[in-house]
Amino acid sequence: MSEEVLQQAAPGLVPGSGTARAAKPTRLSPSFISWLQAGPMMLVFLAFFLIPLVFVVIVSFWDYNEYQLLPAFSGRGYTDTFEGCIAQLPDLCTIGKTYVKTLKLCFMVWAITLFIGFWVAYFLAFHVKSKTWQMGLSLLCTIPFWTSNVIRMIAWIPLLGRNGLVNSGLVKTGLVNHPVEWLLFSEFSVVLALVHLFTFFMVVPIFNSMIRIDKSLIEAAYDAGATGFQTLVNVIIPLAKPGIVIGSIFVITIVMGDFITIGVMGGQQIAAAGKIIETRVNALQFPAAAANAVILLVITFLIITMMSRIVDIKKEL
Amino acid sequence: MSKTTGTKGVSRRTLLKGTAGLAGLAAGSGAITGFPYVKSADAKVLRYLGTAVNEGDDISKQCLKDTGIKIEYITATTDDVTKRVMTQPNSFDVLDTEYFSLKKIVPSGNILALDARKIKEFDNITPVFTKGETPGGKKIGGQGTAPWKVLYLEGKDSKKFATSATEFVTLIPTVYNADTLGIRPDLIKRPISSWSELLNPEFKGKASILNIPSIGIMDAAMVVEATGKYKYADKGNMTKEEIDLTMKVMTEAKKAGQFRAFWKDFNESVNLMASGETVIQSMWSPAVTKVRSMGIACTFQPLKEGYRSWASGFCVSKGVSGAKLDWAYEFVNWFLSGYAGAYLNRQGYYSAVLSTAKAHMEPYEWAYWMEGKPAEKDIKAPDGSLLEKAGAVRDGGSYEDRMGAVACWNAVMDENDYMVRKWNEFIAA
Numbered sequence: 175m176s177e178e179v180l181q182q183a184a185p186g187l188v189p190g191s192g193t194a195r196a197a198k199p200t201r202l203s204p205s206f207i208s209w210l211q212a213g214p215m216m217l218v219f220l221a222f223f224l225i226p227l228v229f230v231v232i233v234s235f236w237d238y239n240e241y242q243l244l245p246a247f248s249g250r251g252y253t254d255t256f257e258g259c260i261a262q263l264p265d266l267c268t269i270g271k272t273y274v275k276t277l278k279l280c281f282m283v284w285a286i287t288l289f290i291g292f293w294v295a296y297f298l299a300f301h302v303k304s305k306t307w308q309m310g311l312s313l314l315c316t317i318p319f320w321t322s323n324v325i326r327m328i329a330w331i332p333l334l335g336r337n338g339l340v341n342s343g344l345v346k347t348g349l350v351n352h353p354v355e356w357l358l359f360s361e362f363s364v365v366l367a368l369v370h371l372f373t374f375f376m377v378v379p380i381f382n383s384m385i386r387i388d389k390s391l392i393e394a395a396y397d398a399g400a401t402g403f404q405t406l407v408n409v410i411i412p413l414a415k416p417g418i419v420i421g422s423i424f425v426i427t428i429v430m431g432d433f434i435t436i437g438v439m440g441g442q443q444i445a446a447a448g449k450i451i452e453t454r455v456n457a458l459q460f461p462a463a464a465a466n467a468v469i470l471l472v473i474t475f476l477i478i479t480m481m482s483r484i485v486d487i488k489k490e491l
Numbered sequence: 492m493s494k495t496t497g498t499k500g501v502s503r504r505t506l507l508k509g510t511a512g513l514a515g516l517a518a519g520s521g522a523i524t525g526f527p528y529v530k531s532a533d534a535k536v537l538r539y540l541g542t543a544v545n546e547g548d549d550i551s552k553q554c555l556k557d558t559g560i561k562i563e564y565i566t567a568t569t570d571d572v573t574k575r576v577m578t579q580p581n582s583f584d585v586l587d588t589e590y591f592s593l594k595k596i597v598p599s600g601n602i603l604a605l606d607a608r609k610i611k612e613f614d615n616i617t618p619v620f621t622k623g624e625t626p627g628g629k630k631i632g633g634q635g636t637a638p639w640k641v642l643y644l645e646g647k648d649s650k651k652f653a654t655s656a657t658e659f660v661t662l663i664p665t666v667y668n669a670d671t672l673g674i675r676p677d678l679i680k681r682p683i684s685s686w687s688e689l690l691n692p693e694f695k696g697k698a699s700i701l702n703i704p705s706i707g708i709m710d711a712a713m714v715v716e717a718t719g720k721y722k723y724a725d726k727g728n729m730t731k732e733e734i735d736l737t738m739k740v741m742t743e744a745k746k747a748g749q750f751r752a753f754w755k756d757f758n759e760s761v762n763l764m765a766s767g768e769t770v771i772q773s774m775w776s777p778a779v780t781k782v783r784s785m786g787i788a789c790t791f792q793p794l795k796e797g798y799r800s801w802a803s804g805f806c807v808s809k810g811v812s813g814a815k816l817d818w819a820y821e822f823v824n825w826f827l828s829g830y831a832g833a834y835l836n837r838q839g840y841y842s843a844v845l846s847t848a849k850a851h852m853e854p855y856e857w858a859y860w861m862e863g864k865p866a867e868k869d870i871k872a873p874d875g876s877l878l879e880k881a882g883a884v885r886d887g888g889s890y891e892d893r894m895g896a897v898a899c900w901n902a903v904m905d906e907n908d909y910m911v912r913k914w915n916e917f918i919a920a
Contacts, residue, residue, distance in 0.1 A: 240907060241577060241599040254912060268916040275919070328758075331766045338766075355696055358768070359752040438759075441752025442702040443745070445919030453704070456570035457911045458577060458595060 227471075234464035243460055251465030255450075272445040273473065279361065279436065279446070280429045283368045287425050288418065290369070291376025295417070296410075298377070299384035312381070315374045326367065330439065334358040359441030367439040368429055375428070376421035383417030384410070419485045423478055430474045447473075535560040535818045540576075541587025542569055544803065544840070545666055549873060550831050558825050560818055568756070569703075576601050576808075585819055586806040591636040591705065593661055594903040597650055602806040604644045604659035609820050612827040612844045613660075619894055620664045620802065620843065621656070629895030631800075635709065635727020635902030638664060638802050663823050664843040666835045667802030669893045673764060673774030677788040686710075686796050687717035689771060690744050699763055699772035700741075702753035704914035706901055708734070709799050710773045711741050713898065717796050727902030731909055738913045742920045753918075757781075764789055776839045779886075780878065793887040797898030804843065836860050837873050841890065863889030 237248035259267035266274065294315070302308050321329070333339050334357040341353040356362055387410065395405040411418075433448030440446075447470045454463035539546070539562050551562040565583055567575060573592050575582060580601035588596065596602055607613045618624050620638045623631050633640070643653040644661055652661070674683050679694075689698055689710075701707050712726040715737055723733060744750070751769045754760040760778045763769045765787050774791065782789035805826070807819045825831075832842030833851035837860065842848040849857055855867040863885055870879040887893045904910055 240903070241595040254908075257912065268912075268919045271919045272915075328762060331762055331768065335766050335768055437755070441750075442755060443750065443753055443918065445915070449918070450915055453911060453915055455574070457704070457907065458574060459908065459911070 230464045230467055233461055234468045236461040236464075238459055238461045241458060248461070251459075251461040251463075252469075254462055255465055255469065268445070269450070269469075272447055272450060275445055276430060276447045279364060279368070279444075280426055282361075282365050283372065283429050284422060284425050286365065286369050287373045287376045288422065290373050291380055291421060292414075292418070294373070294377045295380035295384055295414075298381050299387075312378070315377055318371050318374065326438075330358065330363065330367070334363060359439070359443065361440070361444065363439045364436050364444060367435050368432070371435065372425050372428060375424035376418075379420040379424070380414055380417035383414040387413045415485045419481055422481060426477055426481075427474055430470060430477075536563060537561070537584045537815070537818055537822055538563045538565060538582070539585045539587065540565045540567065540572060540583035542567065542572060542803075545587050545831075545835070547834060547873070550826075550834060553830050554822065554825055557830070558821055560822050560825075562822070580808055581810045583808055584811050584815060585822065586808060587665070587803060588662070588806060589801055589803040589901060590638045590641055590662060590664075591801075591901045591903050593641045593652075594636060596806070597641070597644070597652070597661055600650055601809050602661070603809050603811060603816075604647050604649070604661065605663060605805075605807060605820075605823075607658045607660045609824075610660070610663060610827070611824050612847060613663075615844050615846055616664060616827075617841075617843060617845055619667070625891050625895045626845070627891045627895070629891060631894060632797060632898040632900075634723070634725045634899035635799075637900045638662075638667075662804040662806050663827070664802055664804040665826055665831070666804070666840045666842065667800065668776050668840050669798035669800045669887070669897050670773070670775060671794055671798050671887070672792050673760075673772055673779045673782075674790050674792045675764060675767065675770040675788060676790050678767060678770045683771070683792050684795050685717045686713040686794050687719075689714050689773075690718065690740070690749060692747070692749070694749070694771050696748050696751055697768075697770045698749050699752055699754060699760075699769040700750065701760070701773045702755050702918070704911050705903060705907070706799075707753075707773070708737060708910060708914065709899060709901060711737050713796055713799060715740050717794075726899045728904050729906060729910070731906055734904075734906060734910050734913050738917050742917050745917065745920055780839055780872075784872075784876065784878070791886040793893070793896070797896040798887075798893065799899055799901065800894070800897040801901040834873050837871075839885075841894070845890075859883075859885060861890045863887075863892060 233243065234251050235247055235249065237244040237246050237250055255269050256267065259270060298308055298311055302311060331338065335341065336353045336355065336358070338358070340357060344350045345353060391409055391413075392405060395409050400408065431448045433446050433452050436444055436446040437449060447466070451463045451466045451470070454460075454466060535558075537560055541564070543566050546564045546566060551564065555561055565575075569589060569592070572586070572588055573595055576586060576588070576592075576596050577599055586602065618626060619631060620642060623633055623637060623639045625631065631637075641652050641661060643655070643657045644659040645651045645653045645657065647659055649659070653659070672683070672686065672689060688694070689700070700710055708729075709726060712723055712729070715721055716723060716726070718740075720740065721733075721736060723729060729737065752759075752763060754763055754772070757775065757778050760772065760774055761781045763772060764774070764778075764782050765785055776791055779789050779791040805823050807816065811819055827844045827847060829844075829847035829851040832844055832848030833856075835842050836848050836852060837856065839860070841861075845861070849861075852860075856870070858864040859866040859870055859879075865884050866879055866881050868881050869877055870881075870883065872878045887896075
């Protein structure tokens with residue numbers, strides 16, 4: 175394609191073709207060209223996100239039996255999910271308990287990953303001076319993704335198990351008489367594994383926000399007599415907010431939907447919103463699974479809306 | 492690449508030209524001598540969907556050698572196999588599934604009724620499947636989805652199970668076993684003889700059960716009956732009240748901290764047992780063998796209340812017809828002709844046609860695996876690794892003793908939907 179043709183198709187795309195040529199009349203209107211540019215992404219978004227999502231919502235209102243979907247309107251997926259919730263009050267029903275547990279895990283993982291992620295990003299952005307080291311250390315953070323779930327599962331048992339490394343160490347040093355049972359197959363191990371996996375999702379966006387902070391602002395704060403803590407609270411945290419929110423959205427959406435890590439590390443004994451969906455799908459109850467997916471989506475969406483109320487990401491970006 | 496372009500030689504374009512030329516040449520030569528190639532592309536291929544139980548490299552290699560049929564394995568979990576039959580019935584030719592899945596699969600109309608007259612060994616299939624009794628005449632427990640209840644269809648295109656023998660067969664049996672609890676005798680140090688031990692507070696925090704609702708609830712029911720709390724009319728088809736009662740017992744035990752973890756796949760169960768996290772749990776026979784092969788004592792413990800059994804076999808997809816259907820019959824006939832049966836017997840499972848499998852096994856192997864006699868020689872797994880030293884006796888004894896003590900079969904209940912919801916409550920409790 176010659177530069178001439180390219181210029182006609184998308185003015186401004188060809189470098190160095192600035193003002194002189196742009197003055198020439200073009201046959202395509204600018205708005206059409208922006209549509210053209212946004213088009214492929216929109217189509218992908220439509221085909222792989224919006225349309226499937228619409229199907230999920232539609233199917234969630236279908237009826238079902240043991241072996242097929244019945245395309246007739248029914249709220250059974252939802253009523254079955256909330257079965258006995260009112261009768262059981264003030265006790266929580268299954269779905270209520272499951273969401274309380276999921277939210278609790280989600281909150282713990284979010285708080286810990288935010289704390290660790292923030293300081294790791296702070297270290298990378300302000301203490302590591304060389305770009306090479308920044309790159310190298312960021313890559314180091316990806317190590318948890320080099321292993322599969324199965325390998326992690328097998329790796330945790332010899333470490334945290336009843337006869338594991340940690341427990342035998344504790345018993346030998348005389349700190350405890352009997353092996354500590356809550357190290358494995360507990361909320362502790364679930365949170366540990368999730369933090370291990372997802373802190374990286376906090377580090378990257380926060381680091382990204384932090385390296386864009388103008389260093390002269392920090393110098394100015396220093397010159398104006400601010401202490402290190404005051405600089406952190408009044409300069410760095412506000413400017414790193416978009417990164418914090420994006421990282422939080424990553425972590426919250428992943429943990430809310432997770433059922434594999436919670437299943438494996440929790441010894442399959444801890445209920446999770448994602449687990450209910452999996453059980454339903456395995457029992458071929460697709461409408462009920464879809465209904466639960468919709469409920470999970472709505473709750474996650476509410477959390478994210480609340481967060482973006484606190485920080486206007488669009489404005490900050 | 493960059494080095495060569497750096498000096499002078501081959502540019503990317505000429506290299507491409509070169510490869511294109513080579514490809515053309517190859518295609519050309521293929522066209523000249525190509526007819527055998529075209530024929531081999533049209534080889535007898537069957538897409539085989541199933542769990543990993545029957546799927547062995549050795550079996551597919553031997554099958555190719557004997558019949559020229561190439562088997563392409565599509566491996567999935569039991570749940571995923573059923574899902575695939577419902578949603579993509581044309582993505583496989585032969586289906587390897589369990590009898591209890593038939594209650595879902597047959598009404599969906601996605602499988603073909605097989606003609607019993609075309610199955611050579613059909614009349615030699617063990618009476619366990621056809622009559623519900625062992626070859627020695629012991630009556631087998633029929634609770635749950637017992638194979639003989641769902642073996643026949645009323646007609647060729649019927650979606651209803653026939654109550655007596657017809658020539659239209661839903662599933663040709665291949666492999667089955669009697670399941671029980673696995674225990675760590677080195678950590679328990681006393682005899683275990685009842686399912687009720689699973690809930691014995693002595694093993695608090697050291698017990699486990701499998702988190703597959705339809706099978707887990709059967710094990711739970713075996714436990715409830717063993718404790719004497721309740722006697723079910725049919726453990727494999729409970730009423731809502733019975734489901735509530737069963738889950739109440741299990742939930743109380745869970746809240747009291749009885750269970751260390753639940754497991755969902757083979758490896759999880761092996762890890763739990765091998766690491767000593769659990770000492771008593773629901774287990775599958777090859778998982779016990781696996782723990783033992785790691786040098787750790789593990790027993791597939793026979794219990795006085797009997798076994799929970801399962802059985803699987805071959806269905807054919809509704810989309811299969813013509814020559815492919817002939818190959819499917821050829822494959823099923825080959826599978827029952829002995830090699831595969833002997834192979835499965837040596838893994839600790841049982842083959843559907845005993846006589847042909849026996850012919851493919853050494854007498855000492857048959858005596859150990861099927862007759863419950865002490866091994867005359869070292870017992871080797873199909874891959875040649877040592878399973879048991881000479882003198883060992885199989886857990887649970889002979890085929891007659893084990894299959895004769897089956898109390899119930901894996902099942903899909905009429906109240907399956909309710910049961911799954913209650914199971915979720917149990918997990919969330």
